[in-house]
Amino acid sequence: MRILLVEDELMLADAVRDHLLAAGEAVDHSDSVVDAEIMLRGTNYDVLLLDLNLPDGKGIDLLRDLRRSGSATPCIILTAQDQISDRIEGLNAGADDYLVKPFDLNELSARLSAVARRYSGNPNPFISLDGGVEVDLAGRAILIDGVQTDLTSREWALFDQMVRRPGQTLSKRQLEEALYEFGAEIESNTVEVYVSRLRRKLGKEVIKTVRGVGYRV
Amino acid sequence: MRILLVEDELMLADAVRDHLLAAGEAVDHSDSVVDAEIMLRGTNYDVLLLDLNLPDGKGIDLLRDLRRSGSATPCIILTAQDQISDRIEGLNAGADDYLVKPFDLNELSARLSAVARRYSGNPNPFISLDGGVEVDLAGRAILIDGVQTDLTSREWALFDQMVRRPGQTLSKRQLEEALYEFGAEIESNTVEVYVSRLRRKLGKEVIKTVRGVGYRV
DNA sequence: TGTTTCCTGACAGTTAACTGAAAAGGCTGT
């Protein structure tokens, strides 16, 4: 399994790398966001291990950009204990799981395989939703009663966000952030419009409206 | 903010209590697990400060039981310098943060507010209520015998308020304040109506009437 | 029993969401 570790605490990074190498994984390491960006462009990693607090830029932007550009590479974020808000922000930005430092290396292994299994892993890369809709997050594919359908990039960005948190109601504001750079003051009803488009493609039942708040799958 | 401090080193406990009282917090103290259990049953604390190494039983079991019974009360654990395994175990058992003894009292304050500010926190613990109802406060989700149900924003505002204080009877006046901006002179029986609507969705047993006073979950 | 308190169905005003259509922006190939 190809793993990219983005972490600037070198002690920790080395420990993690050694542990994973010993377990037979292929680990690349970067201690900066810009390097990580380049490495992501060049290689297809199976999992991204990402520290959000890096000196040269917000790790979270790396993740957000990645998701916005359509990548579904699984990502586990590493946060310090007191950065609970980071953790939340990270999950909202599209992380799959998180680990709190200091973490146990065995726990890391466990989560890695859990996350990896969820994707490339066989049993079901497809998440089934109501209305005969199946989603392959990693492959960016949607089957609708078994027939493949395509989404445009914005449609996908929005839908991806919701599918990652089934059952949870996401505010329009949160969903907007999947569409635009952080803090983009958007005045229009873009989210509504995209929900409408998605519903036309996916069927009415898939996305539920929670009036006054947002949407959920 | 109501804080329960579970700690058997009395010197330390007193110092903590004095510091927090001076900051205007309400602090109860217990030096044993059994007492703490009783106190937790009787009162709804906003934060639990828990020493894991207590003479009369494992503090960690207290925490585990608490989480198992669905409580989401934020918990900060206090551990001695060398008990790293405790720390990990504690975090895994559902603690939100930890402090290493000896700790700075100001740091304690900071962490307390950080933890209390949380609650939009992930991953979202489901709180179980009577009648097969499970609530995810942060995700704004309700499962009713496993089936997801939606509440309107007013319904949620009211219910959220109650779920955050399970067992406590809340007056209609208090509940009204969850519905409207401060001091809104409301003449009608809106709260009753919303309780009725909630009961239709959640089942009759979930919200109990306390005649002449208000309601409780 | 009489009195108080609570419950709940119905209704109309209000607000939020939906959606069709058109304009604006991008990308591709010629």
Add this chain to the structure above:
DNA sequence: ACAGCCTTTTCAGTTAACTGTCAGGAAACA
């Protein structure tokens, strides 16, 4: 550069859902 095609954004009219109120009935209490 231009044309053609597709995506994104905006706008506005329509539709659907929520809200607060009231009134009659049911329960609790004394």
